[in-house]
Amino acid sequence: MWVGRRVAELPTPAFVVDEAVARRNAERMLQRCGALGLRLRPHMKTHKTLEGGELMTGGTRRGIVVSTLAEARFFAAGGFDDILYAYPLPFDKLEECAVLAQRLEAFQVLVDSRDALAQLRRRRLAHGVRWLVWMKLDCGNGRAGLRHTDPSALELARAIAQEAPEEVALAGIYAHCGNTYGCSGMQEIQAVAQATTAATLEFMGTLQEAGVTCPASSIGSTPSCSHPVADMGRLTEVHPGNYIFYDLQQVTIGSCQLEDVAVRVLTRVIGHYPHRNQLLVDCGWAGLSLHGLGQLPTGYALIEGHPDLKLVGMTQEHGRVEPVVGALDFSEFPLGSLLALIPYHACATAAMHPVYYIHAEGKVVATWKPVRGW
């Protein structure tokens, strides 16, 4: 019902995506990976929409990463295949994983423990179908995965590859360089990307020496894949996700420029409070998330075209705006007028919205509906 109308007519708060910018982000990442001879396996977690997946795969709908089973089901139902559920195998969801593994050409799971492998072995798939298993390596990020220097990493990879070759196959080695989120600038990002790549390649060498066949290796994060190092070309694939939208966090890290951020939350002025030099807007944490808290000189977000304003307070449905310094000129912001918030963390902001409004030069051209839940 909104297609064809101006974004300025949308009820607020509204999550809007500049189609041209998102498309450019998607294409540049494909080109960047192509130039390195790397396969791009984009992560769906930021947008969780079929349309976003279509853009990020260059229309193939093949080769994606998801982080929830709900996403896996949703993308499978939407015609996607070669889906890697890159999450430490959740035992409560084993049966549903088996269903997907038997239905798709390639539904792949991830493990980082003997226990998880044992779970897979206890749930044998139909004759001729094997569990396609990636092993998670922790190359310094400190979340999931076995440390690449830990002898048990080789042992587990060997077990996946060789213990029951008719039931389970080692599909690849997976590392997430989430530690790039602590970086500032390209040099630091590339240092982490290089370290993660080197650790992964070293582990791939160890596997080869040990006679463990492993066809794929993948690392990823939006910062590292926005500024890849040459050695990443020696991996088989990468799996960034946020880059389709980017956000202020990525700008701050140095992954992209402000003009690359494809998303905004549109909000309207709903109150003038001259005695405390504040405006009220109709976007609170329910429309933005609290992820910007303490991260920006302009508060929870950046208000487009108004770097002199600060989003200082967020309750569920209200946002308080005041000038960084000086007195606010209220006549510039009449009640009902529109402001555009550039979010700090696009994944978190997108998660608050049941619909995204996609626009071309300010005109709504589509609505995307993300999957939620687990």
Place this chain on the structure above:
Amino acid sequence: MWVGRRVAELPTPAFVVDEAVARRNAERMLQRCGALGLRLRPHMKTHKTLEGGELMTGGTRRGIVVSTLAEARFFAAGGFDDILYAYPLPFDKLEECAVLAQRLEAFQVLVDSRDALAQLRRRRLAHGVRWLVWMKLDCGNGRAGLRHTDPSALELARAIAQEAPEEVALAGIYAHCGNTYGCSGMQEIQAVAQATTAATLEFMGTLQEAGVTCPASSIGSTPSCSHPVADMGRLTEVHPGNYIFYDLQQVTIGSCQLEDVAVRVLTRVIGHYPHRNQLLVDCGWAGLSLHGLGQLPTGYALIEGHPDLKLVGMTQEHGRVEPVVGALDFSEFPLGSLLALIPYHACATAAMHPVYYIHAEGKVVATWKPVRGW
């Protein structure tokens, strides 16, 4: 599909509500208000479900507050009436407000400016139907509303009541004592409740002296209504919301005891990382929100039965857990085992879940589906 099964079987992360506790919270608030001779107009923003509204209204489905138009439409479609959309009138939603005002017995809006009143007057309702308007008073909370000491508050109330009595009626005066959220303990809560009540009653007196008829006055917040002061009985109604669930924030403020918190996020252990003394659980900010950040000695939440554990890190779908002090006994938490997170802010956590699992003594008895969006 989950009704009749144990909550321990639910796929995680799962938002679970103890029905008996929620019902007790709802009943106690009704009793507390009844004892004061106060009408309870519960706020729906925390749960946003028809079933929660049913409990909070004691089954009448009459007399509620909502903070989004989506909630207003949803509750109206669900058979609720006497709905107060207690949000500074958003000009982009005026037409939909008019539709509801003409369809329901009592759909009420809120204003705090002449501009908003002018908007209402420009959109005349059908013959015989008047805009039912509450005026928002700021009694020290510092968000929306006219300060009760500001002469323009009386002027606006008079204009609402008298400017066009066939088109617009002054239905009530509304104040939110959100400043109780900065309190610690009953004494501080009651001091704020008393100040807000006194300011509101003083303003009602001013209206009466000025010959402005106003049938209702309402203040509210879960802390103040959990520990009401006697003078609140001189108001006509109150409008708390969070109390149906309560949460750790309310425990910290002093609104309730830990046993009154009706909600948990169930999560499972998905990884053991002895080298860094950490567990990984399958709940990240997508299942909990980041609202607990920096608020609790146990991190982002309290892990039920394990006050010695700390939820130290949250990414989208992963939570990192470690002991507050000492070494973790991993054998106590096998992969796949269940933990229950008590959330810091139930409104924010509920907002992350497309379905709530309602249980009686650990058995799922219903699922509630909240409305989202705006």
